[in-house]
Every structure is written in C-alpha cells, then in structure tokens.
Amino acid sequence: MADTAPFDRSGSLVEHLNIAPSGSGPLDGTTFTVKDNIDVAGHKTSYGSPAWRDAHPAPRHNALCVDQMLAAGARCVGKAVADEFTYSLDGESQFFGTPRNAKAPDRIPGGSSSGSAASVANGLADFSICTDSGGSIRVPASLCGLWGIRPSLHRISEAGVLPFMPSVSTVGLLAARFDHLEAATRVALRSRPNKKAPLKRLLVLSEAMEIADETVREQATSKLGKIADRTGLSPEPILLSQLLGEDIPLSDCNTRALRNLQTAEFQNTVGSWIETNRPGLGFTFSMAYGNVQSFDRIAALDSIMRCEQLFELINAALTPGIVICFPTTPVIAPLKGSLSTLDAVMDFYDRTMTITAFAGVGRLPEISAPLLTVDGCPVGLSFAAGHYQDEFLLAAVHEMVG
Known part of the structure; x- marks a missing residue:
C-alpha cells in the first residue's frame, strides 16, 4: 500500500515530499505532485510496479518538467500513485491500492494518473504533472471532476519520463482550478505572451x-x-x-489505429524488460499483458500508416x-x-x-x-x-x- 502520512487518507501518494522551489515566477505559492513514472532526483520511480522500483536505482536528476515547475515557484509535495506500468484507465492498483475519488468515494478515480487526480481532488496539491497516452490524464480528470490537459504530442519535454508509447504518450497536467492549469501548462510549454487568436x-x-x-x-x-x-x-x-x-x-481511431500502435510500442518499451526479468505482476495487468504477448507486430504496420x-x-x-x-x-x-x-x-x-x-x-x-x-x-x-x-x-x- 502507499506510504501515506496520518493526515492523508486519500491513498494518492507513494511518497510525501517537501521540495522547495528553486526560483520564483508564475507558480509562486502553489504545490504539485508528480506521477510516479516521472523522475524526482534521489527518489525511486516505481512505474506503478514494486518490481520495477526495486530493480532500478534512484535517478540522479529531476525530470526536466519537474525542474520547470520548481524554477517557476512551485513546491513539490509528493510522488503520486500510478497504475501498473501506467497501462490502465481504471486506477485500481493491486500493489498501491485505489486512490480516493474525492467527488465519488465509492467509485474508481480513473487511471493511469489515479494518484495525481486524487492528490489534487483531495486537496493535497494544486496541480499534478502526469502523462497521457490513451486517456490517462483525461479519464481521471473526467471521473474526479478536475481540469486536465493533454497537450500536443511532445510539446512538453519527456526527459526523465519513463518510456511508454513514444508515438502517443505525452506529459500533461491535472488541476483543481483552471488558472492553476493554465499557469502550469504555460510554464511547461515554454509559452511566450501571444496575441489571442479568435474563436470562430x-x-x-x-x-x-x-x-x-x-x-x-x-x-x-x-x-x-x-x-x-x-x-x-x-x-x-x-x-x-x-x-x-x-x-x-x-471507432477507427482506436481499433484500426491507436490500439495496435500502442501495443506494439509497449512490447518494445516495457515488454522486453518484463520478459527478461519475470517480475510479479498484478492480476488485472496480467490479463491485459496477455494481449501484448500474443500481438502480431506486423499488424501494427498498417496501424502506423492509419x-x-x-x-x-x-x-x-x-x-x-x-x-x-x-x-x-x-x-x-x-x-x-x-x-x-x-x-x-x-x-x-x-x-x-x-x-x-x-x-x-x-x-x-x-x-x-x-x-x-x-x-x-x-x-x-x-x-x-x-x-x-x-x-x-x-x-x-x-x-x-x-
């Protein structure tokens, strides 16, 4: 289960942190959490898997997107629970538990950015840095009543973010308020002041x-x-x-395009490590991973074109x-x-x-x-x-x- 402090009953954090800002800027006075597939220096990254965490050393550097937030005045307060290898949309983890959906406590928070959503929705942080491939920011944003953004692919640096599905996955954010979402997103995008485009x-x-x-x-x-x-x-x-x-x-966007591309890329980025190391896998992930193991990679070539x-x-x-x-x-x-x-x-x-x-x-x-x-x-x-x-x-x- 997540190592949470007594005052936190959300089950949203793998680890509580208190990393002071390194600078001052548009995020002064705000707090944020980091999905646990994104590196924070000196703290092991679990990728939602205790076996992955135990097999890898703690990173020496923050992910670049984490450094951006700290330099803009935000304080990092925790590493957030993620679904196993971030390969899920439900947010129910066999290893870390199900983070609390603050708006509907008897219901799932959505995943794979489950802890990110719960940490914000339960008031532990103003925003969270997380990732999205097939909906891992947008689904928990929807189910937990939060603002969430999946930016244009690769607009935000992925240095220090564990590899998942490179042609689809991107860094984004969740926030309880739009002004926090906008400010943090503009920092991550490196946005310059620009003339407002007309909505037509x-x-x-x-x-x-x-x-x-x-x-x-x-x-x-x-x-x-x-x-x-x-x-x-x-x-x-x-x-x-x-x-x-x-x-x-x-439906073609999913069944004839994205799904096959994701599966093939997951075979490369995580599947090889799983096959080599044979870690303990959660029951739900094991069922999904069976589809990955049996997938015909040649089928993905048409999906790449699609x-x-x-x-x-x-x-x-x-x-x-x-x-x-x-x-x-x-x-x-x-x-x-x-x-x-x-x-x-x-x-x-x-x-x-x-x-x-x-x-x-x-x-x-x-x-x-x-x-x-x-x-x-x-x-x-x-x-x-x-x-x-x-x-x-x-x-x-x-x-x-x-």
Missing part, C-alpha cells in the same frame, strides 16, 4: 455524443447551449467522416479558430470493483477509448473541463484544437467557460 467555430463530435450514456449526452447538450449563449457561437454537430471528407468512423493518415486529415480540418467538443468519457466513474467481468471491462474501455483515441491519433491538445454532473458524479466536457494550437485552446476554453 465550435464543432461537436456527433459519434462521441451518441456513444455516451443518455444522461451524459443530455448534460453535455445543456452545457453547450449555455456556451452558445455566452459566446454567440452555435455548436455544429459533425461526424468524423464529415470532418475528414472520407468515410472513416470514429495513424499518420488520420493525423494529416484531422489537422487539415482543424484550422486555427476551430474548437471541437465532446464528452471526455461516455460514463460516470464505475463503482469500485465493478470492472470485474470481461463484459464490464470491454464496455468501459471500448467506449471510452473510442473517444480518447481521437486526440491521440490527431496529436491534438485536449482540455477536459469539469462542467457536467450526472447522478451526483462529475463528468468532463472536452475541447480540442489542432496540433500545436495549445495556447489558442487555453484562450478559447477560458472564453467559453470562464
């Missing part, structure tokens, strides 16, 4: 709305109406095939001034322990990744905003823009939701 169109990804639970869809539609009143922009429903000008369903095709088509369509919106997740957080059958797991993962894979293959910046509430539980509403339009997206979301 608000598209709504129809297929993402259709696969969401009816209650989520109703809440999203209601919120979009309020955004229209605020901005004067009428939300424009659009199918992916209409956006791209080709007959490509949204990812590149989708990247080009999506970004040709998302020209400056356009934001596209959709529910971050199609459901509220499942109850703890409810993902215990294959049918339950497949429903949660397939529907969720159908949505999250869109920004993954597009290499898009996406912000999950805590704007929806269904049956007393939070759900995120996501906004995405074209590749490398991160600063525009931050400004646009501020204009739309304040």
